[in-house]
Amino acid sequence: MSVRTLDAQREAIDKINVFPVADGDTGSNLLETMRAALEALLRAPVDQRSEAGAALGVLAKGALAGARGNSGVIVSQMLRGLAESLRAVDQAGAHDVAKAMVRAAELAAEAVAEPRAGTMLTVLTASAAGARRIRSGVLHEVAAAAARAASEALSLTPQQLDVLADAGVVDAGGRGVLLLLESLVTVVNERDEPVVPYSTSQPSPLAAREAGSTEFGYEVMYLLDSTTDDATAVLRDKLSNLGDCVSVVGDGDGLWTVHVHCNDIGAAIEAGVEAGRPYRIMVARFADAEGAPSRFGRARVVVIPARGSGIAALFRTEGALVLEIGADDEPDVWDLLNLITSTGASQVTVLPGDDGLMGIADEAAARAVAGGQDVVVIPCVSPVQALAALAVHDSARRAGDDVVSMAEAAAATRRGELVVASEDAITWIGPCRAGDLLGFADGEVMRIEHGPVEEATVLRGACAVVDRMLTAGGELVTALLGADAPDSLSDELEKHLRREFPAVEFVAYRGGQRDTVLMFGVE
Template sequence: MPHPLDAAAVRTWCALALRALGRAREEIDAINVYPVADGDTGTNLYLTVESAARAVDAVFEGRATGGPAARPGLPEAVRAMAHGALIGARGNSGTILAQLLRGMAQVLGESGGEARGAAGGALLGRALGRAVESAYEGVARPVEGTILTVAAAAAEAARAPGDLAEVAHAAYSRACAALEATPRQLDVLDRAGVVDAGGKGLVEVLGALCAALSGTQAPPAPEPAAPGWRAAPCPAEPGGGPGDGPAFEVIYLLQAEDAAVARLRARLDALGESLVVVGGDGLWNVHVHVDDAGAAVEAGVEAGRPHRIRITHFGAAAEERTRVRERVQRATVAAVPGEGLARLCAEAGATVVAVRPGEPPSSAELAEAIRRAHAHEVVLLPNDPELRHAAADAADTVRAEGVRVALIPTRSPVQGIAALAVHEPGRRFDEDVVAMTAAAGATRYAELAVAERQSWTMAGVCQAGDVLGLIDGDVAVIGRDLAATAETVLDRMLAAGGEMVTLVLGRDVPDAVAGRLERHVRGGHLAVDTVVYRGGQHSPPLIVGIE
C-alpha cells in the first residue's frame, strides 16, 4: 500500500537505505576505482547514511514522550536527515550524497506537512531537481559518468507527472539505467570493467526511497542499457590508483561565512583535486585530495573554524585494504581513548578503534574494525558503558555475515587491559571468552574527572573545577587536588582487597602524580603491586584499575 511522504516515511527511508548499503557495501568498495581506487566508497556511503539515520531517530526519540501531537513533521525530519548526513559525510561520494539530501530538504522542508498523490509526486520531482542543482554547485569540477550523472538522470525522470510511488519508481529506474551506462562515459571505469561505485550507492538509496513510499520492496533494476557492463571486482591494476594522484584525502567540518567559503573553494581548487564543499547556513563539509594536507587544513583555519579533521594517506590506506592475507582463527577488537592505550592494546594483538574526544565510534565503525580483524572469531571490548549499544549493534551486524563475535561488556579501558592479559587464542573460543569476561569482571575501576559545572552527586554537591573520584561509574569522592583525591579513591577501593593497581595517566598528568600514588600504595598496602601506563587520553586525566 502506498505511503505518504511524511516524517515516518523519511525515517523508514533512512533505515532501508542503511540496510541496503550494508548489504552492498563490500561490492561497492570492490568496484571503487574513481576518483581514487581506495576501496572505501561503500563504507563511506554507509557511514554517511548511518549519521543521517541517527539524526532522524534522535528527532523521533526527542518527541517520544509528547504523544501523537508531538511527533515530528516532514520538514523537521528531512532537515535532521540532511544535517546528520552533512556532519557525518565520508569520502567524495558521501559528501556529494549529503549535498543531494540537503537539496531535497530545501524543497521538502518548505512543505506544510505530509505529501500525497500527484501533488506529492510533483513535490518529490522538484526536490530531486534541487538536489542535483545543489550537488553540482558543491563539486568544483563535475565529471560525468559518476554519482552526479546518476542523480541527474533520476531527477530528469522524476519530472514526469505521477503520484509519489510512481515518481520514485521512475527516478530509481532511470538511475539504474544511467548507472549501467557510466563505463561508456568515464575511461577509468571502461578500463576496469565496472560501473561507478558512488552511482551504485545512490541507486541503493533511491531503491530504499521507492520501498519506503510504495510499502513494498524496491523494484528490480531494469535490464542494463549495455548488457556487457556488470559490477565486478576491480582488476589488480586499475587506472586511477592511489599513486596516480594526490597523496592525501582531507575532510573536515567548517564553521564559516559564505564569503570566506568562496575564497576557500578557490584556494583548495588550486591546491588539489576532487574538491567538494557542501553545506550552508554557517556549517560546511569540505573534502579535497591534495599533496599538502597541512596547507588544506590551514586554508580552513583562515576561512573559519575547522573541526572533525580527517586526513587519510591514500597509499597507506590502499595497502591496508588490498593486503592479501589468510583469515586468522581468532582476534580481539578494543575501543580505547589515547594513543598510549591504543599502542598498548595493539601490542597485545588487538585491532584498535580510537575513541576521540566528544566523538564516540559508531556501530558502523566498530563493525568495520571487526571485519578488519579478518578472523573467524572475534572478541569485542567496548571499554566504555556509553558504547554498549553501538557495540551490540556492530556485533549483530557482523554475526549476520558469518563471523562469530563475542561482546564482553567492559566498562573501562583497565577492564579491557585485564581481559587482553588472559586472552589465549589456543583455547576453545567459549573458554577464552569466559576467562576474559572473568578477568574484566574481577577488575574494579575508577576515574578521576574534573567537574565542568555545579551539580548534585552521590557524594554531595560539587563545584566547577572540583576533582571527582568515580568508583564503578558513581561519584564517591569530591576533592580539589587530583593526587589527593586519587589517594582517597585508592584507599576506599583497596579496603575491599586487591593484588594489583593499574594507573593510566592522561595526556596532561605529570609523572610525579604516578610516583606519589605508587608510594601511597606501597606505604599503606604492602602486598599490592602497582603498574603505570601513559595512556595519552584527553579525558579522564586518570583511570584506576584494581585486580
C-alpha cells in the same frame, strides 16, 4: 532501509573501485554518511521526525556532519536539496517530490568543484530527469521512474569512463545513488524488501578515490563553523590552488564540510583555520597507483533536441544523437544535459533547430562545460538550419574547424515557413484572420493566403515564398513537410522549381511537424 541496503552492498561496492585508483572505500563512505544521518534523526525531537521536510533537514545536517569522501558530501547535499524543497510543503505529493529531486541534483552538482561525467552526479541528474519526465500524480510511479532512469544512466557509465569499460564495472557512487532510490521505492510502497530490482546485473559499480588526479596523495576532510559565506569562498579558492576534488558546502545553518585531495596537508588545514574553526579533521593517504585514463570514450558527437518524431528520425539517419521532444511537451534542460553527458564524448556540438530550444541548449551546455566536457551550441532557429549544419559535419576535421564550418552552413541557410494563423492579427503586409495561411521568409510575414487552407492554397503560398527567397540566389531548396501538408505538395513544388529555377536542386522530407504546414531552407 537506506542504511540496511548500503550495509548489505558495502563490500561489493568497495571491491570494484577502479577509478582512478583502487582505494576500496566508496561503499564504506556512503554507509558511514547515511549512518550519521540516521543517528541524527534518531536523536531529533519527535516533532522534527513527523514531517517529511523537517526530517529530511535533520538527515541532511547529520549527513553533512558525518560525510565521508566525495560521495558522502554529495549525498549530504542531495538530502539538503530534498529538505529545502519539501520543507514548505504541508503534504508532499508526487509533483513536489519530482521538483525536490531536481533541486537535490542541482545542489549535489554545486558541491563538486569539477564534476565528472560517468559518476554519481550523472546518475543523480538522470534520476531527477526521470522523475520530472513521468508527469504522474502517483508518488510510487515517480519514485519508480527516478530509479529506472538512474539504472539506465548507471549502465551507461562505462561508456563515459574508459577505466570502467576496461574493468567491466559501473560507477560505484552511481550504484550507491541507485540503492538509495531503490530504498525510496521500497518505502513508498510500504514493503520490507525491494519491489522492483532496478539494479544492473553487473557486480556493484565503480569509483575509487571517486575522482581526481593521482598527482595528489592525500584526502583531507574537516567540519568548519564560526565562518561566513565570503570566508568559505576564499577557502574554496585556496584549496583549489592546493589540489583537486574540492568541495566546501554548508547546511544553510552555519555548518560546513570541507574536502580536498592534496599533497600539502598542513596548508589545507591552515586555510581552514583562517576561514573559521575547523574540527573533526580526517586525513587519509591514497595508495600509489597508475595514472588515470581518459574519462571520455569517444572524441566527438552532434546532439540535437528535436520536436516531433519525423524530424527526430531524419536527424538520426544523418548520424546525430537526438533528444525527441513531443509536440506538446515542455523542453527540459535536465533531459538534454543527461543526453550530452551520457554520450561519453569529449567534444559535443549542439544544434537546437528551434528558437524555443535555444535557451535549454545554452543552459545544458553551460552545466556540461562545468563538468569538464567541451560543448558548443551553434545557433539554429529552424530544423532546416540544423540539417544544413549536419550536412557539412566532418569528424575527421579538427574540432574547431568543424564547428566553424557547421556554424557557417547554418547561418547561410535562409528559412521559410507556411503557418496557419491561430487568431486574427495585423501583420506588416496587412491584416489576417484565424485560419489564413501565412508565408514567412526569415521570420517575416511576406505572404497571406486567405482561408480555408486547401491543397491549392498551400501550393500557391509555398511557391510564392520559395520564389521570393530565391530572388536573392540559392542552389539548394530543402523542404520539411508538416503533418497537415497535402500528399502532392512535394511533387508539385518540385515541378514548379524545375520550370522557374531549373538550376536549383530540390529535396523534400516528411518532417511530420504539427506547428507548421511546411518549412523551407534555401542554401
